[in-house]
Each structure stands twice: as structure tokens, then as C-alpha cells.
Amino acid sequence: MATPSPGADEGVPSGGVRSPLAAGEEAPLAGHGCGEPAREATAGPPAVVFDSCGMAFDGPSGPVEALREVSLTVGAGEFVSLIGPSGCGKSTLLRLAAGLLAPARGTVAVLGQPPAAARRARRLSMVFQDPALLPWRTAQANVELPLELAGRPARERRRAAAAALDLVGLAGFEDARPAQLSGGMRQRVAIARALTLEPALLLMDEPFAAVDELTRERLNLELLRIWRRTGAAVLFVTHSIEEAVFLSDRVVVLTARPGSVAAVVPIDLPRPRTPEQRRSEAAFRLAARVRLALEEASG
Amino acid sequence: MKAHALARPLRARRPAGEPGAAGSTAGRRWPLRWLLGMLGLALVLALWEGAVAVLRVPLYVLPAPSVIAAQVVRDWPLLARHARPTLIEAFGGFALGNGVAIVLAALFVHWPAVQRSVFPIAIALRTVPLVAITPLLLVWLGNGYAPKIAIAALISFFPTLVNMTRGFSAVDPQTLELLHTLSASRWQVFTKVRWPSSLPYLFAALKIAATSCVLGAVIAEWIGSDRGLGYLVIAATFELRVARLWATIAVTSGIALGAFLLVVAAERVCVPWRSETGPAS
Numbered sequence: 001m002a003t004p005s006p007g008a009d010e011g012v013p014s015g016g017v018r019s020p021l022a023a024g025e026e027a028p029l030a031g032h033g034c035g036e037p038a039r040e041a042t043a044g045p046p047a048v049v050f051d052s053c054g055m056a057f058d059g060p061s062g063p064v065e066a067l068r069e070v071s072l073t074v075g076a077g078e079f080v081s082l083i084g085p086s087g088c089g090k091s092t093l094l095r096l097a098a099g100l101l102a103p104a105r106g107t108v109a110v111l112g113q114p115p116a117a118a119r120r121a122r123r124l125s126m127v128f129q130d131p132a133l134l135p136w137r138t139a140q141a142n143v144e145l146p147l148e149l150a151g152r153p154a155r156e157r158r159r160a161a162a163a164a165l166d167l168v169g170l171a172g173f174e175d176a177r178p179a180q181l182s183g184g185m186r187q188r189v190a191i192a193r194a195l196t197l198e199p200a201l202l203l204m205d206e207p208f209a210a211v212d213e214l215t216r217e218r219l220n221l222e223l224l225r226i227w228r229r230t231g232a233a234v235l236f237v238t239h240s241i242e243e244a245v246f247l248s249d250r251v252v253v254l255t256a257r258p259g260s261v262a263a264v265v266p267i268d269l270p271r272p273r274t275p276e277q278r279r280s281e282a283a284f285r286l287a288a289r290v291r292l293a294l295e296e297a298s299g
Numbered sequence: 300m301k302a303h304a305l306a307r308p309l310r311a312r313r314p315a316g317e318p319g320a321a322g323s324t325a326g327r328r329w330p331l332r333w334l335l336g337m338l339g340l341a342l343v344l345a346l347w348e349g350a351v352a353v354l355r356v357p358l359y360v361l362p363a364p365s366v367i368a369a370q371v372v373r374d375w376p377l378l379a380r381h382a383r384p385t386l387i388e389a390f391g392g393f394a395l396g397n398g399v400a401i402v403l404a405a406l407f408v409h410w411p412a413v414q415r416s417v418f419p420i421a422i423a424l425r426t427v428p429l430v431a432i433t434p435l436l437l438v439w440l441g442n443g444y445a446p447k448i449a450i451a452a453l454i455s456f457f458p459t460l461v462n463m464t465r466g467f468s469a470v471d472p473q474t475l476e477l478l479h480t481l482s483a484s485r486w487q488v489f490t491k492v493r494w495p496s497s498l499p500y501l502f503a504a505l506k507i508a509a510t511s512c513v514l515g516a517v518i519a520e521w522i523g524s525d526r527g528l529g530y531l532v533i534a535a536t537f538e539l540r541v542a543r544l545w546a547t548i549a550v551t552s553g554i555a556l557g558a559f560l561l562v563v564a565a566e567r568v569c570v571p572w573r574s575e576t577g578p579a580s
Contacts, residue, residue, distance in 0.1 A: 098480050099480075100476065100479060100480065119480060119482055120482045122481075122482065124480070125480070126476075126477065126480040128473050128476070128477065130471075130473045132471060132473040132474045132476075132477045134474070134491075134492065134495070134496075135572050136495045136496075136498075136570075136571075136572045145481070145491070146481050148491070149478070149481050149482065149483045149487055149491070150481075150482075177572055179572065
């Protein structure tokens, strides 16, 4: 497998340490006053704004409240992780941002638009826990799918898909069918597929929950490298505290159902992040903070 | 992980134009399976031949396979002449019955109301005994190909309808959600996901239809026709030509088997990801 040597893949930091956005709902948007050269994508409206969102589903015994008063802003180009007890509505939040669900109360804006409009404008992509590849298509054809649905010409599709596969380190596997690839490689194809539309927002729902620990760590590094290259904002749902800390600018801890924001932990580890940082003092301290918040939130 | 190990040789083989590591192993097992199938058939024929000789079974009860084979050779021009209309009817019925079933199943998946109102009618059609409805169809549709094609279609229709209704709905929900996030239209979801993922179901149904459409055509001819293998069965029975009767049965079975094998071959061409993959991990 074409595994880039760890540590070398995140590229050169453009502006030194990326400063985390201030915690909470009043997070400053573009050009937050830290005086650091922000990445190009940091201009423009925030990637996602949840404004006092509430959500309920029909349960067997009346409606079940899934989310209560969730307010959260993901800045343009920011990497935010959602973590919380099972069933706290993390995936529901992602589906609200994708426009797959509409909030019962409050509003959601994606890139300054209603989520469904952003989805139709093909400004956002989603990656699921299951790669959801079409088994009859080759890796290349799977990656081309979003462009095909958007009606882009074949030449553009081929070029964009090849570039995306190359970006996730799967050049040379264009003609492989999903069944011929390992679990980690399949998930990388799914990520390449999400990247072909060059989205400004990437919604990831436990994308590495089904791969083994070492593969997950490698994919974490690749994801950071890709994130840096594309400039997309990422809203990342995970169950792993350690993964959330390693990847994110901020970790948002949600309470048990009904989900609401319990704590926002800014992650001030320097970027680009290296495998050594995963096991550093600072990372452990941050993980401990997230764990504490999570334990309180779980009640 | 097994799939992981396969990925390496795949890369190394790619320049040589190998389709995939798993595909070639499936290819090697293919002749062996054929051989076993032939062996079983040969065994049954040998037992039959031996039993008829040892027990001195009279010809009118059960002729030996060798006698039937000789009769097929002797009657070949006659059998071929009567096989032609049967083939036309069977194929026509196959195309019509499966075509209508596929279109209906597609409508069912998109408009559940259609399913609720049409499915009972389909079941009612299924419960009508063919022997009873065939004379009616002869009255309604005349004495040509039409009533036989209708019977062959009717007999192919139901299994395909049931299978394809399942097949079009048997889509991974995560894939549907993905298509939704990609703003795919209903038509795109159908052509890019529902149709390809229903192909295994389609071929399961077509395998049933391939043999039953031949039987449907023969039954229809049996009840009212002056040509076709079904007619030949009746004629041979009335004339007490037992060997010819058996020869006709042999040719009918041969056609049904041929149709089945054609569907199997088509499946291997149209659903290659099935045979290539082996057990999903």
C-alpha cells in the first residue's frame, strides 16, 4: 500500500500555529483577530452555523427529543470534532448541516445559505462510517459519481477523479473494484469521492470507526494533509477522544440526549501535527480535559 | 485482512491486463464444476439404461436413453420444424412477461400506491390455473402465436415481478443517503444505483423464467395448436409413438436447459463484480 511516511505528509505550515477559534457560539468568523496569516479559505461566511437548533423524532412512546438549543459555529476552513455519548445526536447534527433533515426549532446555515441550497450547489460533501461504494464500479468510477450526477463532461470527471485518488494515495488503484481493496483503502476512495466536488464543507460521520487502530492513525494523518491542501472546513463526528484531539482545532462535547453543547475544548497543538504529538504531554492533557467534560456530559 | 492481501498482486498484475486476482481463481474452478455436472447427468443416464436392460422394461413404459437418442436423430427434421414455433413463443413470452414485470416493479418502488393497487391483481392472475385460462386465450387471441406468447409471458411474469420489487428496494440505505447528499434525481438514483444493484435479483428471476417460459409455450400448444413441440407431444401420444414422445420431451428439456445456460452466461457478463468478489469482508 502506498503509505506516505508519517509526519512528512501534512505539508509546510503556511502561517505557523493555527489559532483555534474562540469557543462557543459566538466564535469569531473570518479574520479572527489573532494577526496570523489565515489560509485562503478562511475568508467568506462561516462553513456552518447552528443557531439554537432543536430536533425531535417520533419514538414508540411519543416524540423523543434529540437535540436541544444547539448553537455552534464552524468557521471557514476550520476542523471541528463532535464527541458525545451514544445517541446524543451527533449524526443528527451532521444531517442537519447536510440538509438531509430540517431542524424542528432554530436555523442552520451552511456557507451563508440554507443547507439544502448548499447541497444543491454541491458545496458540501459527506463521508459515512460505511464507505458506501458501488460494488460494480471501479475506484475511479466511484470517485467520478458526484461529478457524473452533476452532469460534468467525461474529460473533466476523469481528470478530477484521478487527481482525488492521487491525493488520498491511491494512484495506481483506479481500476480496482471495492471488493479488491482493504477497509482502509475503501474509506480513502470514499474520501476521494467526497473531494471531487471541491467542497467548502466536509461532513464526516465516524469515517474511521470501522478500520483498525494503526490504519486509523495513518488515515488521520492523511486526512490532515488533505484538509490542508483543500482548505475545506471539516465537521467530524467521532467516538475517539484521542482522534478528536489529534485532528481538531476545537472539540465540541455534547451532552446525552437531548444533545446540547456541554463544552468546547480548543486544541492548541501546533500544526502541522505529527505522529509524535499524538502521544505528547500536551495532547494527553487536552484529552484529559475532553474526557472530563465527556464524563460530566454523560452524567 | 484477506482483501488487503489481494491488493498487492493486483497492482503488480495490472500492466499485464489481468482483470483481478480473485477473478482468475473463480475462472479455474469453472471447468471442474462443469465436469461434475456432466458426471451427474451421465450417471443418471447410465443407471436408466442399465435398469431398462436388466429389468426388461417394455418400450411403452420407459424407453432406454439410447433408444430416445436414436429417435431424436431419426426424427430430427420433424422435431426441428416443430421446435421453431415453440422457440418463438417461448422467447416472445420471456421478453414480454419479464419486460412488463420489470417496468411494473420499477413503478412499485417509486409509487407505493401503484404497488398496493396492482399487486393483488398480479396475485389473482397467478392463482388462475393455466389449463383453464388457455382455452379462453385461444378464443380471445385466435390460433396464432399470440395466445401461446401470452401464456409463456404469464408464467414468466410473477417470479420476476416479486424478485425485482425486492431487487429495486434492496439498496444499501447509506448509499441512498449518499445519493441524496449529492442531490441525485430519482431517475439518477434508479439508473446508477437501483438498476445495477437489482441485477442479481433479476438474473435469479430470469433463470426461473428461462425454463418456465418454454414449459408455458408447450402447455399452450398442448391445449390448442397444430404445430410446436406441445402439439407433437399430443400427436405422438395419440399415435402411440412412445419413442417419438420421449424424443420430443428430450428436445423440449434441451431447449429449456439451453435457455437456462444462456441466462447463466449473460449473468457472468452483466454482473461481473459478483463472480469476482467472493465473500464480502
